[in-house]
Amino acid sequence: MSNTAITPPERADITRFFPVKTVMALRRNRFLSNSKMIGALLILAPLGLLILCAPLLPLQAPLQTNLMAMMQPPSLEHPFGTDRMGRDIFSRTLEGVKISLQVGLSVAALALVVGMLLGTLAGFFGGLIDRAIMVIVDIFMAFPSLLLAIGLIAVMGTGLVPVVMAIAIADIPRFIRLQRSLVLGLRTRAYIDAARTVHASQFWLMSRHIVPNSLAPMLVAASISAANAILVEASLSFLGLGIMPPAPSLGNLIREGQLYMEQAWWISTLPGVVILLIAISFHFLSDGMRQALDPRSRK
């Protein structure tokens, strides 16, 4: 309220512009007004399309060397330039993005599924099950996640599957904690009691009531986890612990290029920019999802 009596402002009759109130229409409106979600899609959709179409594009294969064209700056033929063995950085970057997305999505999916399962069990049953699960979770949480991932790779070896497993294992405890806290809040709701009075099974309560109602915040957490996993994979590959050369990944592309930073800046810089874009877009995605799924967070 301002300091003087105010004349009534012009009132727009909002119902005139949005007469339809179906759930789908509301969701569509909310999605269209969600600029972060749209921003994320504007980055991720073209990238995805490029990866899918890569074999059809007139590009040099990612692993093919060309000793006639080494260390060439970006050009029409080689949009991101070439490296010291004459390989096309653009097609290698696309291959790296593919691996990044694979890692991000697999880690998120794995952590989501395992985290929801164990978190639900811990929160719903409590007692001994809860204590057993949470002791293990606490032990894992005591280590920094990158360090934990490095340790796990030391045990499991390098390559795509061990990298995904290592990052996921380092991430799962957080998902268990989140899901457990959500379940603790949900299990005292009256609708759970209502289902209990008709002797619904524990499985029924969890699958019908608990999991659907905890899914939204868990999905938001999963999208943050995907962004994190992409960065961790890049870090691991940069350290020479993730995807091993000659197979390209954004991390090892940067590692290869850093030796030639002065002669050929494009080898490291351009894949680095791409990592940045992907990480930002996943963070946008999680923010956008939070906005869309939780009406209270909207301003």
Next chain:
Amino acid sequence: MIHQGEITAPLLDVRNLRTEFATDGGTVRAVDDASFSIMPGERIAVVGESGSGKSAMAMSILRLLVYPGRVVAGDVLLEGTNIAQLSERQLNQLRGRSVGTVFQDPMSSLDPVMRISKQMTAPIMRNLGMNYKEAHAEAVEWLRKVGIPDPERRITAFPFEMSGGMRQRVMIAMALSCRPKLLIADEPTTALDVTIQAQIVEILKKLTSEANTAMMFITHDLGLVARLADKVAVMYAGRIVEFATVEEIFAAPCHPYTQSLLRTIPSPTALNTSRLPQIPGLPPDMKKAIQGCAFRERCRAATDICAREAPALTDRGASHVAACWQPEGLGSSPIDAQPDRALRRNDGPFRDRVIVEINNLNKHFVSSSFLSRTKRNVIRAVNGVSLRVRQGETLGIVGESGCGKSTLARLLLGLEKPSSGEIFTEGLTQMVFQDPASSFNPKMRIRSIIEEPLLVKRKGDWRTRQARVEELVKLVGLDEAHLDRFPGQLSGGQLQRIAVARALALEPSVVVADEPTSALDVSVRAQIINLLADLKQELGVAFVFISHDLLTVQYISDRIAVMYLGEVVEYGPADLVFNSPSHPYTKALIDAVPIPDPAREAKRASAVLKGELPSPLSEISGCTFATRCPLATEQCRTEKPKLRQHRKSREAACHYAK
């Protein structure tokens, strides 16, 4: 305009106040063109349902509205000063010194990490210019005035060390300690039990009269209005629809909404033999612009003019205004078109078939302390309860919070396991919960919600289940269109109907309803009460109706059990228990209930039950009520009275029940 001819200037003068909230769905005009004034020392009640704009009006007066709400027009004059023109600093001074405030929730209105002494002395020092020592003495004095025992010691307590009633006393002491000329209280007793409410009301009445403090209090409880107010403003859909002295409002209400509200309250005296009159429909959606009179769709007296044009407040007497086109409002016509069906009671010989039998039931919660596992605290939530429910009867269970009525309900439903004792039930027991918002999975459609019990029990195939769901939704007075909605798209009253439908899906023999109407608006309550009464008659279902609202329990129940600290202290036919209580606690409860009739309220003794509920942790050797009982003797303190039959069909746990 209301106080024409009065000599003194009004303390507070509100003129054409309009407050709006910008929401996603559109602009909500929470307060529309409200004008009234308060004279020094006058107590004004603002009555209305949730969403009627009463709190928004109070907030606008204090300039405490937060985004997205804002005052868009009108003036608020406090002692002639327009508060809209004050700076934030001047306003802060005014809020403490001229206007005191008490809010509804005593749990969240005190700072949890600050001792009471600090919270109370700071405003006194600032507003009255005292030093700490004087302010401290002043604060102790105020705590004594609001009835806090041992104030010298209690002033050093943290808020969490006090009960809700105590905290609300502290709030009142704080609000009054700077000697404001106006006290604004927003539902000051809604969160409290009736006996505590009665104490608080007495304190407010006494202290404001002593200091000639004017008071504006917001409530939805018409009984409280009759007990406390000089004048009443009735609000509906953001507008003041009637403003008059308390006697006029109750004796000769002019607006159909006021008339309807008064008729929907169960009468405390007579045995209620016919169904409650109910206001049809729901309050209007405030997001939509309202054309004409906002109440017309629920009003039987509405004519063409009501749809075209909103009525202005017009004089109906010396100090009585109402906004209605009809000179008489509803007049003597009924408020809804429902047939006036007789409410069949199981009076005389009750049906004898006992379908629930509870024998010596105990539920003790044990909490071991952090440091030693051997020292244990035992809360006796339910302590030796024996009760019977007969087929097709309604058993009302009343008592204050913490008396164990909800635990008893959970035991009946099998949601808790008894510590000892037995429950025998014939057939299924189902439940209607208190809070309609958390009773339903928000991700499920109404159809699936009602279907769930059938699905769990694998009753019939898809087609028969759908038929049953449609039958149930009609049974509770809704239609198939509601089935495809989500819980968030229905109102509280509609949701409680859905809760009843879900509870009836498996044809239970008993439905336990735990405070089913307390989260609903006054105008919708009667609809749910009537629904339950009808269903009892049509289906022969027994109800266990748990509530702290004595008038409603007395209206709907065949028998009443009164609980105190986990024990049943009185049991018998509803009208007998209510009109001639045998146990002193029952009598105190009934005396504490505010009755919506100013004449009777004025005559009633202000004798209220002293003290608070003893801690459930304490072990009491004698009668649990002896600490608060006006009749307690040495025998009561040492010997525990058993629930015994002292008259035909009546039982009480008191040595002196005759």
